[in-house]
Amino acid sequence: MTNRFLAVVLALALPFPAVAQRPAPPVPAKVDPAVAALRDAALKDDIAYDIVEGLTTEVGQRLAGTEAEARARTWAVAKLTALGFRNVRSEPYRMPVWVRGEERAEIVAPFPQKLVLTALGNSGATPAAGIIAEVAVFKTLGEFMNAPDEAVQGKIVYIGNAMAPTQDGSSYGQAGSARFAGPGIAARKGALAVVIRSIGTDTHRTPHTGVTNFPDGVKPIPAAALSVPDAKLIEAMAARGKPLTMKLVLTPRQIGERESGNVIAEVPGSDPNAGIVLIGGHLDSWDLATGAIDDASGVAITAAAAKRIMDSGKQPRRTIRVVWFGSEEVGGFGGRDYARRHGAEKHVAAAESDLGADRIWRFESSLEGSAKPIADRIESAIAPLGIVHGRGPGGDGSDIGPTVALGVAGIDFNQSALRYFETHHTADDTLDRIDPEALRQNVAAWTAMLAIVADAPEEIGPVAPKSR
Amino acid sequence: MTNRFLAVVLALALPFPAVAQRPAPPVPAKVDPAVAALRDAALKDDIAYDIVEGLTTEVGQRLAGTEAEARARTWAVAKLTALGFRNVRSEPYRMPVWVRGEERAEIVAPFPQKLVLTALGNSGATPAAGIIAEVAVFKTLGEFMNAPDEAVQGKIVYIGNAMAPTQDGSSYGQAGSARFAGPGIAARKGALAVVIRSIGTDTHRTPHTGVTNFPDGVKPIPAAALSVPDAKLIEAMAARGKPLTMKLVLTPRQIGERESGNVIAEVPGSDPNAGIVLIGGHLDSWDLATGAIDDASGVAITAAAAKRIMDSGKQPRRTIRVVWFGSEEVGGFGGRDYARRHGAEKHVAAAESDLGADRIWRFESSLEGSAKPIADRIESAIAPLGIVHGRGPGGDGSDIGPTVALGVAGIDFNQSALRYFETHHTADDTLDRIDPEALRQNVAAWTAMLAIVADAPEEIGPVAPKSR
Numbered sequence: 001m002t003n004r005f006l007a008v009v010l011a012l013a014l015p016f017p018a019v020a021q022r023p024a025p026p027v028p029a030k031v032d033p034a035v036a037a038l039r040d041a042a043l044k045d046d047i048a049y050d051i052v053e054g055l056t057t058e059v060g061q062r063l064a065g066t067e068a069e070a071r072a073r074t075w076a077v078a079k080l081t082a083l084g085f086r087n088v089r090s091e092p093y094r095m096p097v098w099v100r101g102e103e104r105a106e107i108v109a110p111f112p113q114k115l116v117l118t119a120l121g122n123s124g125a126t127p128a129a130g131i132i133a134e135v136a137v138f139k140t141l142g143e144f145m146n147a148p149d150e151a152v153q154g155k156i157v158y159i160g161n162a163m164a165p166t167q168d169g170s171s172y173g174q175a176g177s178a179r180f181a182g183p184g185i186a187a188r189k190g191a192l193a194v195v196i197r198s199i200g201t202d203t204h205r206t207p208h209t210g211v212t213n214f215p216d217g218v219k220p221i222p223a224a225a226l227s228v229p230d231a232k233l234i235e236a237m238a239a240r241g242k243p244l245t246m247k248l249v250l251t252p253r254q255i256g257e258r259e260s261g262n263v264i265a266e267v268p269g270s271d272p273n274a275g276i277v278l279i280g281g282h283l284d285s286w287d288l289a290t291g292a293i294d295d296a297s298g299v300a301i302t303a304a305a306a307k308r309i310m311d312s313g314k315q316p317r318r319t320i321r322v323v324w325f326g327s328e329e330v331g332g333f334g335g336r337d338y339a340r341r342h343g344a345e346k347h348v349a350a351a352e353s354d355l356g357a358d359r360i361w362r363f364e365s366s367l368e369g370s371a372k373p374i375a376d377r378i379e380s381a382i383a384p385l386g387i388v389h390g391r392g393p394g395g396d397g398s399d400i401g402p403t404v405a406l407g408v409a410g411i412d413f414n415q416s417a418l419r420y421f422e423t424h425h426t427a428d429d430t431l432d433r434i435d436p437e438a439l440r441q442n443v444a445a446w447t448a449m450l451a452i453v454a455d456a457p458e459e460i461g462p463v464a465p466k467s468r
Numbered sequence: 469m470t471n472r473f474l475a476v477v478l479a480l481a482l483p484f485p486a487v488a489q490r491p492a493p494p495v496p497a498k499v500d501p502a503v504a505a506l507r508d509a510a511l512k513d514d515i516a517y518d519i520v521e522g523l524t525t526e527v528g529q530r531l532a533g534t535e536a537e538a539r540a541r542t543w544a545v546a547k548l549t550a551l552g553f554r555n556v557r558s559e560p561y562r563m564p565v566w567v568r569g570e571e572r573a574e575i576v577a578p579f580p581q582k583l584v585l586t587a588l589g590n591s592g593a594t595p596a597a598g599i600i601a602e603v604a605v606f607k608t609l610g611e612f613m614n615a616p617d618e619a620v621q622g623k624i625v626y627i628g629n630a631m632a633p634t635q636d637g638s639s640y641g642q643a644g645s646a647r648f649a650g651p652g653i654a655a656r657k658g659a660l661a662v663v664i665r666s667i668g669t670d671t672h673r674t675p676h677t678g679v680t681n682f683p684d685g686v687k688p689i690p691a692a693a694l695s696v697p698d699a700k701l702i703e704a705m706a707a708r709g710k711p712l713t714m715k716l717v718l719t720p721r722q723i724g725e726r727e728s729g730n731v732i733a734e735v736p737g738s739d740p741n742a743g744i745v746l747i748g749g750h751l752d753s754w755d756l757a758t759g760a761i762d763d764a765s766g767v768a769i770t771a772a773a774a775k776r777i778m779d780s781g782k783q784p785r786r787t788i789r790v791v792w793f794g795s796e797e798v799g800g801f802g803g804r805d806y807a808r809r810h811g812a813e814k815h816v817a818a819a820e821s822d823l824g825a826d827r828i829w830r831f832e833s834s835l836e837g838s839a840k841p842i843a844d845r846i847e848s849a850i851a852p853l854g855i856v857h858g859r860g861p862g863g864d865g866s867d868i869g870p871t872v873a874l875g876v877a878g879i880d881f882n883q884s885a886l887r888y889f890e891t892h893h894t895a896d897d898t899l900d901r902i903d904p905e906a907l908r909q910n911v912a913a914w915t916a917m918l919a920i921v922a923d924a925p926e927e928i929g930p931v932a933p934k935s936r
Binding site: 203229432 | 521524525526527528529536579580581582584671672673674696697700701704705708757758894895896898899900
């Protein structure tokens with residue numbers, strides 16, 4: 001071995017080869033002191049908590065298309081007007097409405113026990129007296145999909161598909177397929193009904209509802225979610241090897257078309273040609289709780305941030321439009337109605353808050369090309385809030401989705417989802433789930449973003465929508 | 469100032485005066501290697517978890533005096549027999565039985581919202597169609613007791629009395645007075661019904677049931693517990709200053725006398741004159757859940773420890789009697805029946821596990837006089853499990869209480885109650901609440917204690933019962 005060969009070997013073996021240099025980190029964009037001041041003042045915000053507390057206390061649950069959602073719109077118009085917004089109005093549209101009925105289940109043999117479950121949105125109904133049938137137990141959606149139709153025909157299908165917590169919430173999409181698609185597949189296969197393990201990460205007796213859909217031409221069957229402990233109980237019973245018999249009573253109804261609507265408020269910009277910055281969350285909630293994290297917090301965070309800009313003493317260049325969308329939970333009707341009505345107006349950016357109220361951990365956007373300096377300035381302004389700049393494009397969210405699809409730049413502030421799916425769509429989604437300090441961190445991030453985007457001299461968009 | 473005076477001043481000012489000595493710590497009792505070996509082997513115990521899993525899966529809820537509790541006795545006799553215990557039998561007695569009916573409530577004005585609540589044991593009933601009345605809101609039991617009768621007559625009384633977690637569980641007694649005594653006082657004052665904030669430390673929509681009692685001659689009124697978030701909601705609504713109107717439907721029933729019973733199993737001792745060591749927990753549970761921590765864990769821990777002694781290859785000197793008591797929750801009927809039947813037999817010590825399945829943090833006993841060396845040996849044997857020796861007397865617990873009152877030495881192993889009252893008496897008391905490692909620590913402590921007490925050469929008791 002020559003010395004020269006040895007030197008090459010050593011150089012290759014070194015974790016940081018002596019010949020290479022680590023690249024210097026990029027120089028962060030400077031933070032405008034006015035933006036920093038607005039951000040820091042927002043860390044003492046009480047506006048957002050006041051909105052969440054008011055909406056959950058004075059209205060409570062507000063299922064899409066019901067009189068409760070109508071009361072929420074009345075409350076919202078009054079609140080946004082009282083906060084000083086301009087052009088506050090409700091924009092109605094009609095959509096099909098599903099309402100919950102009775103929901104009870106029990107194992108009648110071999111181990112009689114009552115179960116806790118809740119119907120999924122768009123579930124079919126059993127007769128009022130219920131059905132009694134054998135349970136076909138599948139621990140995963142895949143196991144169920146691979147089963148022959150004969151294994152499920154005339155039975156109540158149980159699908160497990162356990163979900164683990166993830167910070168970015170991606171496990172919801174994966175585990176959630178049992179809810180999104182499972183009932184439709186079960187109906188096609190000839191099952192009598194389907195009960196899934198709740199798409200949630202908790203171990204409480206509070207089942208997680210949520211919408212499901214049946215393919216065109218397939219008659220909806222009764223479909224419900226068991227609480228996680230009840231689902232585990234069924235699996236433990238099944239492990240003993242004897243057939244399980246379940247009684248199931250589920251009597252939800254489709255009640256036809258009703259009125260829903262979006263509520264809109266504005267902070268008018270000084271330059272009518274500079275375009276609109278669209279922000280918001282959804283006003284409707286599921287019917288089991290007061291919808292504090294889903295999504296009173298989203299409407300509250302975005303409105304509080306917009307109000308802080310409005311009250312800053314400096315009119316923004318661009319109009320900030322706050323939309324509290326209707327009937328998101330049951331199929332994104334508000335977001336589609338908004339895009340249909342307003343899609344021709346010049347929107348330059350859109351951002352939605354619909355992942356609860358825990359601390360924001362990541363910022364992503366489609367602010368590229370001439371707009372990239374804006375993203376850089378946002379990154380610098382919110383880094384002190386503990387927020388990283390992710391690589392993905394922005395534009396997530398079912399309410400802004402139809403508008404983003406028209407070529408509008410999306411901006412995402414991702415809250416940590418590690419605890420979100422413990423209470424998402426359950427009776428536990430109440431004011432107790434709101435951490436006021438985390439809520440303030442959200443408002444601070446949104447305030448900084450609005451201060452930067454609404455005033456940015458750069459042109460923004462249009463952008464070519466990307467698939468994530 | 470003389471030097472002598474200065475010296476006195478300095479001596480007084482010193483935190484540890486030079487003239488004083490800290491006493492040497494007492495020399496701990498030696499640990500018998502056989503006891504240590506049994507203790508350490510129990511840290512790998514699977515018997516207790518198997519009992520909890522089996523009882524919660526194959527029986528589930530087992531409300532006192534119902535067919536479910538009868539199924540639990542059948543299960544218990546089979547299980548204890550299969551485990552190899554001797555003299556396994558069920559001892560029936562009769563007791564009055566209360567069963568749950570419908571339970572629904574809502575605020576109808578000024579903010580229509582459904583509420584989640586559950587009837588308290590012994591609650592009276594509303595008509596089937598329910599009652600509608602104004603709510604008289606009191607944040608504490610004291611505030612309620614000090615209110616004039618006219619302030620509550622014809623109204624639904626709300627009592628808050630918030631509870632904080634404590635390691636020794638003492639806040640249950642203090643906050644719990646709203647449940648134990650509040651409904652009786654409300655009935656005397658002329659209230660139409662009473663709803664309390666759950667006696668619990670969680671913020672979930674799972675209300676905490678539990679027994680209440682009405683004084684002789686006072687007609688029971690409807691009495692229920694709201695979940696903690698619902699209670700807070702009522703207080704938030706009341707803070708807005710408008711009168712609240714509630715609709716309440718509560719239809720439980722007293723169904724007369726039914727059969728309940730204790731299940732008994734033994735590890736016979738070698739010396740029939742050495743007396744009995746009585747241990748156990750209660751077999752019945754509330755009806756909202758499978759009763760994993762209240763008290764499947766208690767019957768499991770005590771039986772597992774007794775079995776480990778039975779299987780150790782050395783017969784104990786004293787008989788270990790395991791009792792799975794019936795109908796504890798609704799008034800301690802099993803404990804009283806046991807003392808009535810067996811009080812004349814020579815019991816030397818009694819210990820009960822009925823505070824869940826978290827780690828034991830403290831040991832207390834009435835092992836005094838000639839029996840004090842036994843307490844010292846227990847202290848040494850369980851110190852490695854992280855258990856301190858408290859100063860109080862032993863003998864806590866409603867099941868062993870009537871036997872302890874006859875002059876039997878009590879031994880207490882206190883689990884940490886910091887989390888116990890989050891799920892106590894709620895629908896959430898399921899297998900998910902059991903931490904297998906903490907359960908094993910319990911079994912290890914009980915096994916060490918039984919090995920010491922059942923074989924101790926010292927005479928034990930009788931003791932004069934003390935008030936705690």
